Amino acid sequence: MTDRLILGIESSCDETGVGIVRLGPDGAVELLADEVASSVEEHARFGGVVPEVASRAHLEAMVPTMRRAVEKAGVELRDVHSIAVTAGPGLAGALLVGVSAAKAYAAALDKPLYGVNHLAGHVAADTLQHGPLPKRCLALLVSGGHSQLLMVEGLAERITELGSTVDDAAGEAYDKVARLLDLPYPGGPPIDKLAKQGNGCAIAFPRGLTGPRDAKYDFSFSGLKTSVARWVERQERAGEEIPLADVAASFQEAVADVLTAKAIRACKDLGVDTLVISGGVAANSRLSGLAAERCAEAGIELRVPRPRLCTDNGAMIAALGAHLVAAGAQPSPMDLSTTPGLPV
Numbered sequence: 001m002t003d004r005l006i007l008g009i010e011s012s013c014d015e016t017g018v019g020i021v022r023l024g025p026d027g028a029v030e031l032l033a034d035e036v037a038s039s040v041e042e043h044a045r046f047g048g049v050v051p052e053v054a055s056r057a058h059l060e061a062m063v064p065t066m067r068r069a070v071e072k073a074g075v076e077l078r079d080v081h082s083i084a085v086t087a088g089p090g091l092a093g094a095l096l097v098g099v100s101a102a103k104a105y106a107a108a109l110d111k112p113l114y115g116v117n118h119l120a121g122h123v124a125a126d127t128l129q130h131g132p133l134p135k136r137c138l139a140l141l142v143s144g145g146h147s148q149l150l151m152v153e154g155l156a157e158r159i160t161e162l163g164s165t166v167d168d169a170a171g172e173a174y175d176k177v178a179r180l181l182d183l184p185y186p187g188g189p190p191i192d193k194l195a196k197q198g199n200g201c202a203i204a205f206p207r208g209l210t211g212p213r214d215a216k217y218d219f220s221f222s223g224l225k226t227s228v229a230r231w232v233e234r235q236e237r238a239g240e241e242i243p244l245a246d247v248a249a250s251f252q253e254a255v256a257d258v259l260t261a262k263a264i265r266a267c268k269d270l271g272v273d274t275l276v277i278s279g280g281v282a283a284n285s286r287l288s289g290l291a292a293e294r295c296a297e298a299g300i301e302l303r304v305p306r307p308r309l310c311t312d313n314g315a316m317i318a319a320l321g322a323h324l325v326a327a328g329a330q331p332s333p334m335d336l337s338t339t340p341g342l343p344v
């Protein structure tokens with residue numbers, strides 16, 4: 001069997017992504033192009049993603065992004081073997097743009113179409129940097145839209161959700177706390193930067209859902225965000241200066257502590273020795289640092305893809321598509337729909 005080119009289209013949130021990978025006869029996957037057009041700046045003044053704005057931005061960016069990816073990869077669209085697209089979870093209108101585009105390309109080129117799960121795509125992203133996943137691994141997905149702990153027993157075979165956030169996603173907590181500290185959106189990068197000058201032990205912010213009777217693998221960040229807000233208010237009322245760097249570092253410490261503790265506990269409970277951390281928040285320096293420390297202590301191999309692969313992109317969808325093609329999975333019907341609330 002010869003090489004097969006797999007195209008991946010992503011449009012579940014505010015990133016229009018088109019990726020192209022080459023699937024070798026031996027199952028090896030090579031990244032050829034990873035083009036992303038982001039509408040994040042358009043959402044910045046609203047302090048969060050505005051669905052209508054995101055859909056319109058996808059509509060404008062889709063074909064130019066596709067053209068850039070094809071040019072970067074140095075391939076012809078007609079030589080593509082299959083087309084994978086995010087069918088959910090995500091914003092309804094945003095998903096429709098990607099799925100419609102994927103169908104149009106699949107129909108015009110007469111190629112098979114694979115509607116795939118965005119969360120599985122985030123896990124697949126890691127294979128582009130670190131190669132195939134072991135038979136069993138755990139994945140911690142942390143972004144603006146999700147905070148999930150997944151048991152992965154084959155990307156095409158079985159992914160089970162062990163836990164997720166009961167309220168805000170980890171990235172959402174970063175964005176909300178940044179807002180109350182008057183930092184720009186998205187809040188992760190400025191908090192990460194500011195925290196480097198602060199003391200993470202300065203303020204003991206709560207660790208959500210870590211009590212003995214709490215769900216072992218679920219997360220909660222809303223109480224933490226409220227606690228930061230109350231602490232800042234109290235300081236203001238008392239006429240005290242707000243030690244911004246300490247607040248940022250202490251908030252960041254609470255998030256990193258809970259995420260890594262729960263992920264490592266799950267690895268130990270389930271006898272898994274590999275942990276993948278992906279999603280925009282995986283770019284956080286304290287999260288990756290603490291995870292590296294704790295994984296080393298526990299004898300767990302830690303895999304964190306580079307930031308570009310952690311945030312939403314089309315390459316991860318192409319990588320997942322390649323995995324499905326290699327596994328001989330059935331393509332999706334051409335009446336494929338989108339599922340905004342798609343479970344993993």
Ligand code: KG4
Pocket residue numbers: 013142143144145146170171172174175186187188189192279280281282283284285310311312
């Ligand atoms: O994966 P992503 O680009 O988009 C989705 O939400 O799917 O993740 C974006 C989120 C934002 O909430 C942003 O604040 C957060 O990831 N983020 C970070 C960092 N960089 C991005 N959070 C903490 N530390 C960072 N360095």
Ligand code: ZN
Pocket residue numbers: 118122143145279311312
């Ligand atoms: Zn995502």
